[in-house]
Amino acid sequence: MRTQATDPYSCFVGAAEAAAAEHVRTAPNGHETGTKKEPEPRNIEEAKRPETPTEFRGWRRVILHFTPSWFSITMGTGITSVLLYIMPYNARWIQYIAIAIFCLNILLFIAFSIMSLLRYTMFPGIWSFMIGHPVQSLFIGTFPMGLCTIINMIILACLQWGDGMLIFAWSLWWIDIAISSACCMYMPFVIMHIHDAKLSSMTAAWLLPIVSTIVASASGALVASALIQNHPDQALWTLLTSYVLWGCGVPLAMVVLVMYFQRLALHHLPTPEVIVSVFLPLGPLGSGAFAIMKLGEVANTLLPITGTFPAVKDGLAGGILYVIGFVTALVMWGFGLVWLFFAIASISRAKFPFNMGFWGFVFPGGVYVLATNQIAKELPSPFFKVLTMIFTMIILLLWIFVSVRTIEKTLTGKLIFSPCVQQYQEQRMNKMSMRYASPSANASGTTTGSDSTTEPAPSTNNGGR
Numbered sequence: 343m344r345t346q347a348t349d350p351y352s353c354f355v356g357a358a359e360a361a362a363a364e365h366v367r368t369a370p371n372g373h374e375t376g377t378k379k380e381p382e383p384r385n386i387e388e389a390k391r392p393e394t395p396t397e398f399r400g401w402r403r404v405i406l407h408f409t410p411s412w413f414s415i416t417m418g419t420g421i422t423s424v425l426l427y428i429m430p431y432n433a434r435w436i437q438y439i440a441i442a443i444f445c446l447n448i449l450l451f452i453a454f455s456i457m458s459l460l461r462y463t464m465f466p467g468i469w470s471f472m473i474g475h476p477v478q479s480l481f482i483g484t485f486p487m488g489l490c491t492i493i494n495m496i497i498l499a500c501l502q503w504g505d506g507m508l509i510f511a512w513s514l515w516w517i518d519i520a521i522s523s524a525c526c527m528y529m530p531f532v533i534m535h536i537h538d539a540k541l542s543s544m545t546a547a548w549l550l551p552i553v554s555t556i557v558a559s560a561s562g563a564l565v566a567s568a569l570i571q572n573h574p575d576q577a578l579w580t581l582l583t584s585y586v587l588w589g590c591g592v593p594l595a596m597v598v599l600v601m602y603f604q605r606l607a608l609h610h611l612p613t614p615e616v617i618v619s620v621f622l623p624l625g626p627l628g629s630g631a632f633a634i635m636k637l638g639e640v641a642n643t644l645l646p647i648t649g650t651f652p653a654v655k656d657g658l659a660g661g662i663l664y665v666i667g668f669v670t671a672l673v674m675w676g677f678g679l680v681w682l683f684f685a686i687a688s689i690s691r692a693k694f695p696f697n698m699g700f701w702g703f704v705f706p707g708g709v710y711v712l713a714t715n716q717i718a719k720e721l722p723s724p725f726f727k728v729l730t731m732i733f734t735m736i737i738l739l740l741w742i743f744v745s746v747r748t749i750e751k752t753l754t755g756k757l758i759f760s761p762c763v764q765q766y767q768e769q770r771m772n773k774m775s776m777r778y779a780s781p782s783a784n785a786s787g788t789t790t791g792s793d794s795t796t797e798p799a800p801s802t803n804n805g806g807r
Contacts, residue, residue: 413484418704420491546622555591563636595626628710638667
């Protein structure tokens with residue numbers, strides 16, 4: 343059964359904003375008012391009851407309303423640590439800050455994973471409602487992408503602890519590609535089969551499950567580069583798998599970008615509540631550009647060592663992949679400039695409230711800076727190095743701003759909201775109503791049956807009269 347399309351607004355705002363938007367009604371004079379219309383009780387028992395049995399308070403409410411979109415925080419935090427650690431003209435104290443942010447990201451990822459596990463074990467029925475939601479389900483891809491940022495920092499900062507850390511990162515990467523591949527292949531099918539998708543309601547969030555494979559391929563390039571020295575055979579398998587992941591994600595992301603451009607051209611810009619999603623196209627372009635460049639660099643070193651493509655003399659196969667990767671990345675980086683202009687022009691034309699969608703600024707912009715930094719390493723010109731420094735500082739300031747506002751909104755409870763919980767609670771209420779109504783129905787049926795056996799006598803007397 344295909345579900346009804348839902349306004350993506352409800353997936354990016356908090357409980358207060360969503361409730362206000364849902365209950366805005368028109369006054370008799372024709373003007374809109376912000377008064378919330380209280381639902382009328384269904385019966386006397388419900389009117390007497392202070393709260394329904396499906397309502398939760400305290401930590402249970404937090405667990406119930408914890409959505410996959412919270413992993414976008416780990417994505418933004420992780421990419422910030424990576425950029426600070428590898429940026430040009432670096433200093434040791436900046437790398438210490440990057441390591442501190444990396445440790446924070448690990449804590450956030452573990453905490454969010456535990457909360458997600460509790461959510462789907464304590465409330466198992468909510469998984470199906472989350473998958474059926476046309477926008478919230480797309481954020482499943484944020485989980486493997488958040489894990490990739492941790493894998494990247496392990497490769498960059500923790501290998502001096504021994505070969506065990508490399509094997510640990512490699513093992514995590516295989517787990518990540520399994521989840522990423524499932525997201526990339528299953529969620530587009532869910533859009534086709536379950537969601538009632540319309541072009542007018544499409545958002546760039548369609549890219550999220552697809553980009554997860556591209557980000558995994560970029561992490562695979564880093565892992566393969568670390569495996570070359572002591573584990574060349576494992577590095578070759580990692581390289582080949584990363585190319586396959588890149589092939590799964592990038593072409594499909596380009597298809598979605600064409601559809602998204604058509605949506606913007608025919609139905610204009612998104613609403614102010616989701617306008618920040620116009621930055622999401624930078625994700626597949628930035629991570630795809632970085633991945634194909636890094637894979638070419640690894641291939642140039644690894645293929646001659648392993649003797650791959652023996653028919654190509656003098657190890658030229660790796661060099662060919664290296665050059666093709668750089669040219670492809672430069673084209674994707676240029677295409678990203680177009681979407682960056684669209685995004686900046688879009689947000690400059692409208693005021694928009696703060697919501698979880700603001701994390702869409704950080705990670706897509708961060709991976710685009712990552713590609714810029716990789717281009718800077720390949721070219722002798724300092725232009726891209728300076729540009730990387732400027733972009734990195736912008737991403738850092740954005741991360742600080744969004745983090746502070748997220749903490750503020752979370753403490754007030756405005757971000758603790760899941761749009762699919764209402765449907766889940768209604769289902770629970772219906773089941774509980776049927777459960778409690780069954781004994782009373784049986785009792786009334788027994789009484790009715792006994793009354794029916796005694797009523798014929800009076801009716802006969804009335805007939806006699």
